[in-house]
Amino acid sequence: MSKYILKINDLTKSFTSDKDKSPLLFDSLTIEFPAGAVIGLMGTNGAGKTTLFNIISRLVDCDKGNIWYDNGDKQIDLLKLKANVLKGIGIGRLFQDNHIFADMTILDNLLIGGEDSFGETPFITLFKRKKHKEKEKIRVAKAKMILTELFGKDNYFWQNRNNYASELSYGQQRLLGIARLLMSDHKLLLLDEPTAGVHPEIREMICEVIRKINTSKGVSIIIIEHNFKVIEVTADECCFIDQGEIAAVGPPEDIIGNPIVRKKYIGI
Amino acid sequence: MNYFFHIIIMINIYIVLTVSSNLLVGMTNLLSLGQAAFYGIGAYFSVLALTTLNLPLIPSLIVAMLATGVFSLLLALTSLRLKNDYFVLSTLGFQIITFSVLYNWISVTKGPYGIPGIPAPKLLGIFQVSGIIPFLIFSTVMSLFTIFIFYYLINSPFGRLLKAMREDELALITLGKNITSLKIQTFAISSSFIAIAGFLYATYVTYIDPSSFNLDESIFILSALLIGGLGNIKGPVVGSIFVILLPEILRFVGLPDSIAANMRQIIYGLILIILMRFKPEGLAGNYRIK
Amino acid sequence: MLLIQLLINGIIMGAVYSLASLGFAIVYNTTKIFHIGYSALYMIAPYFFWQLYTKLGLNISLSIFVSIILTMIISILIDKTIYQPLFIKKSSSNVVTISSIGVVTIIVNVIAMIFGNETKILNSDIANTIKFSGMIVTYPQVYQFISSIIIIIIFFIVLKKTNLGIIIRAFSNNDVLVQIMGINILRTRLLLFGISGIMIAIAGLSISYDVGMDPYIGMPMLLNVIVAFIIGGIGSFAGPLIGGFFIGVIQALTIWMFSSKWQSAITFIILIIFLIFRPQGFLGKKEREV
Ligand SMILES: Nc1ncnc2c1ncn2[C@@H]1O[C@H](COP(=O)(O)OP(=O)(O)OP(=O)(O)O)[C@@H](O)[C@H]1O
Ligand SMILES: [Mg+2]
Numbered sequence: 020m021s022k023y024i025l026k027i028n029d030l031t032k033s034f035t036s037d038k039d040k041s042p043l044l045f046d047s048l049t050i051e052f053p054a055g056a057v058i059g060l061m062g063t064n065g066a067g068k069t070t071l072f073n074i075i076s077r078l079v080d081c082d083k084g085n086i087w088y089d090n091g092d093k094q095i096d097l098l099k100l101k102a103n104v105l106k107g108i109g110i111g112r113l114f115q116d117n118h119i120f121a122d123m124t125i126l127d128n129l130l131i132g133g134e135d136s137f138g139e140t141p142f143i144t145l146f147k148r149k150k151h152k153e154k155e156k157i158r159v160a161k162a163k164m165i166l167t168e169l170f171g172k173d174n175y176f177w178q179n180r181n182n183y184a185s186e187l188s189y190g191q192q193r194l195l196g197i198a199r200l201l202m203s204d205h206k207l208l209l210l211d212e213p214t215a216g217v218h219p220e221i222r223e224m225i226c227e228v229i230r231k232i233n234t235s236k237g238v239s240i241i242i243i244e245h246n247f248k249v250i251e252v253t254a255d256e257c258c259f260i261d262q263g264e265i266a267a268v269g270p271p272e273d274i275i276g277n278p279i280v281r282k283k284y285i286g287i
Numbered sequence: 288m289n290y291f292f293h294i295i296i297m298i299n300i301y302i303v304l305t306v307s308s309n310l311l312v313g314m315t316n317l318l319s320l321g322q323a324a325f326y327g328i329g330a331y332f333s334v335l336a337l338t339t340l341n342l343p344l345i346p347s348l349i350v351a352m353l354a355t356g357v358f359s360l361l362l363a364l365t366s367l368r369l370k371n372d373y374f375v376l377s378t379l380g381f382q383i384i385t386f387s388v389l390y391n392w393i394s395v396t397k398g399p400y401g402i403p404g405i406p407a408p409k410l411l412g413i414f415q416v417s418g419i420i421p422f423l424i425f426s427t428v429m430s431l432f433t434i435f436i437f438y439y440l441i442n443s444p445f446g447r448l449l450k451a452m453r454e455d456e457l458a459l460i461t462l463g464k465n466i467t468s469l470k471i472q473t474f475a476i477s478s479s480f481i482a483i484a485g486f487l488y489a490t491y492v493t494y495i496d497p498s499s500f501n502l503d504e505s506i507f508i509l510s511a512l513l514i515g516g517l518g519n520i521k522g523p524v525v526g527s528i529f530v531i532l533l534p535e536i537l538r539f540v541g542l543p544d545s546i547a548a549n550m551r552q553i554i555y556g557l558i559l560i561i562l563m564r565f566k567p568e569g570l571a572g573n574y575r576i577k
Numbered sequence: 578m579l580l581i582q583l584l585i586n587g588i589i590m591g592a593v594y595s596l597a598s599l600g601f602a603i604v605y606n607t608t609k610i611f612h613i614g615y616s617a618l619y620m621i622a623p624y625f626f627w628q629l630y631t632k633l634g635l636n637i638s639l640s641i642f643v644s645i646i647l648t649m650i651i652s653i654l655i656d657k658t659i660y661q662p663l664f665i666k667k668s669s670s671n672v673v674t675i676s677s678i679g680v681v682t683i684i685v686n687v688i689a690m691i692f693g694n695e696t697k698i699l700n701s702d703i704a705n706t707i708k709f710s711g712m713i714v715t716y717p718q719v720y721q722f723i724s725s726i727i728i729i730i731i732f733f734i735v736l737k738k739t740n741l742g743i744i745i746r747a748f749s750n751n752d753v754l755v756q757i758m759g760i761n762i763l764r765t766r767l768l769l770f771g772i773s774g775i776m777i778a779i780a781g782l783s784i785s786y787d788v789g790m791d792p793y794i795g796m797p798m799l800l801n802v803i804v805a806f807i808i809g810g811i812g813s814f815a816g817p818l819i820g821g822f823f824i825g826v827i828q829a830l831t832i833w834m835f836s837s838k839w840q841s842a843i844t845f846i847i848l849i850i851f852l853i854f855r856p857q858g859f860l861g862k863k864e865r866e867v
Contacts (some may be wrong), residue, residue, distance in 0.1 A: 106463025138444030556682030
């Protein structure tokens with residue numbers, strides 16, 4: 020019995036209610052993601068990778084199927100849950116387009132990702148001001164720690180923590196998104212092209228971070244990538260989606276060497 | 288002097304209205320045309336508590352706030368799934384229905400005849416809040432209280448969530464926050480504080496009828512808020528002062544009464560249009576409505 | 578018997594609602610503008626007529642013609658000066674809606690300032706009536722029905738048979754396509770606002786000829802128009818017809834079962850029921866996910 024973190028079973032999805040007209044994006048997709056591993060998810064543009072993430076994170080409904088998630092003591096069908104409870108069971112998501120709160124400060128962006136939600140009940144801070152101050156201090160300290168861990172001492176983000184996130188560049192916003200995810204602990208991270216649009220140096224750093232989260236905390240990670248290098252460095256296993264179907268599964272070297280994949284990607 | 292005090296009392300009432308509405312419109316980006324309905328529900332329940340139930344000031348105020356909060360849930364539950372224009376429309380519907388009930392359910396609300404002779408509320412069993420000076424104090428205390436509460440809310444982690452929600456609901460959901468419950472909370476808080484304004488108005492004027500709480504009033508409250516600006520406390524306060532003082536200024540410059548009322552509305556309309564085009568965050572706000 | 582009479586009235590009113598919401602649909606389906614300024618056009622047309630016919634003594638057909646043209650021009654001007662700059666700036670829908678509220682406020686109060694608040698009667702003769710098997714239909718009602726139906730038919734012929742119709746349909750499906758077709762969006766919009774202005778002017782004239790007008794008749798009419806439009810189904814042009822007659826008949830039944838004073842409340846309760854259970858209306862397509 021192989022242990023999995025996520026088991027997608029017979030998943031079917033089309034984008035219009037008119038099933039005859041539009042082809043199914045996924046037709047009985049079945050796939051298992053092993054626990055504790057970094058899995059690369061590849062596929063051409065429009066293959067359905069982001070949609071698969073959207074279905075897993077319950078932002079998009081599917082027509083049929085189950086998605087079993089291993090929550091330690093029991094298996095949960097994610098499709099029975101609401102999107103906002105997924106974080107509670109340890110699932111985190113990085114979007115392909117930066118979903119950063121642009122009109123908030125860098126620090127506030129991080130604080131919102133925090134584990135502890137004290138103070139988010141209205142009025143409570145009025146009555147427990149001391150506790151609130153302490154909790155806030157802890158959150159800020161955590162944010163500082165994560166930024167230092169990721170980007171070193173005296174990093175740009177911490178120094179400009181009171182600037183608006185909208186002033187950050189696209190690549191910096193991606194990094195902020197990753198840092199925001201790290202503000203709380205997860206069991207499964209869904210990363211949608213974490214290195215798209217960032218500088219090669221930073222890309223290497225992100226790869227490192229991904230490996231580190233995986234090895235030191237045992238977090239399972241599914242990472243969508245178009246970049247062969249990133250997959251090679253980070254992924255334990257790789258999975259190639261083509262037109263809503265799994266075209267190839269295996270170790271990254273095999274997939275990257277796979278003629279179908281090469282044809283789709285480089286045209287040879 | 289009394290005239291001057293009267294102006295301040297009216298400004299206080301509008302500060303309560305706009306500062307509370309800001310939580311909904313400014314912090315949550317939910318444009319509501321139903322604010323006067325909450326104002327009216329608050330006023331009518333205040334009267335009910337003061338007369339029929341014969342309660343003193345603080346319990347009456349609490350009754351009015353709770354009742355209005357409950358009514359706001361009615362609107363919240365029906366409208367929260369709706370976006371943009373549809374949402375505005377549902378609040379408009381709520382406004383029309385509420386007004387229609389206040390106007391037509393004569394056996395309970397006295398309809399267009401209104402309810403005269405609202406008694407002065409009793410505070411702590413000794414004071415009677417009646418007369419202009421006590422009212423000046425009472426309304427100022429209430430508006431400062433409202434400002435204080437909302438200042439705290441906006442600057443608490445709860446306020447941080449609201450800011451995040453008005454920017455990107457999707458991201459907030461994946462961060463594990465419950466959008467629906469957040470919006471319901473905003474609705475309930477915002478409208479129950481509007482009830483304070485209803486209480487102030489009813490006990491100050493000692494007479495209410497539905498025409499004070501119609502769609503025009505909703506638009507007026509919204510204009511006050513938008514002119515002042517969204518997203519902070521300063522905006523609504525500036526807006527309230529502006530809309531209450533403007534007619535007085537017009538009178539001061541000697542505009543005949545017959546056209547002053549219309550002129551004032553025309554100016555509000557113009558300001559709204561100009562602000563929306565060039566400065567959507569209003570005179571003193573820090574948030575541009577989306 | 579009374580019921581049938583009421584239903585006849587409801588159907589006649591329904592025809593006017595249909596016409597008016599068709600004009601609203603032409604704007605909304607193509608530009609997504611929640612055109613609250615539309616209500617002002619409904620009111621301003623009969624005021625033009627009153628000025629031309631009663632005051633200046635022009636002949637009746639010329640007065641009708643000129644007031645329709647003037648209303649059309651105002652409609653176009655609203656788009657040109659208020660909405661288009663916001664469109665170019667890519668302002669959000671709420672900003673446009675608020676500006677639209679500003680427009681109404683200005684026009685209504687300008688009219689009130691010039692003509693006064695009191696009701697004006699356009700036709701002081703006792704209306705001639707047609708009687709058949711106990712039912713009564715007045716001549717003004719006949720005008721309302723016939724003019725509405727004729728305009729609606731003309732519009733659908735234009736929509737199906739002409740280039741303009743193709744453009745309107747393309748426009749209401751997808752902005753991008755229109756740009757690709759090389760159509761000047763801004764200029765086409767003016768045309769659409771013109772058509773919409775003509776429609777609401779005719780609705781306004783035919784109703785006011787019957788019951789008179791004051792500066793505030795626009796908003797109640799607009800509310801009915803919006804409800805008819807929404808429950809008919811956004812995006813389609815047949816929707817407003819279904820919605821219009823539906824509302825007309827429902828209001829007739831409201832009079833039959835309760836009383837006319839509950840009309841607006843019932844109308845909006847129906848709207849809210851639709852918003853909850855069938856937000857796409859009778860004919861609209863379901864919005865796609867996310
Ligand atoms: N909301 C939607 N409505 C209709 N079709 C959609 C929707 N979202 C995605 N699609 C379609 O589903 C297909 C898969 O899209 P998806 O975003 O999942 O691709 P992807 O694999 O993430 O591509 P990329 O590598 O470019 O990010 C595409 O053909 C897209 O057009
Ligand atoms: Mg994608």
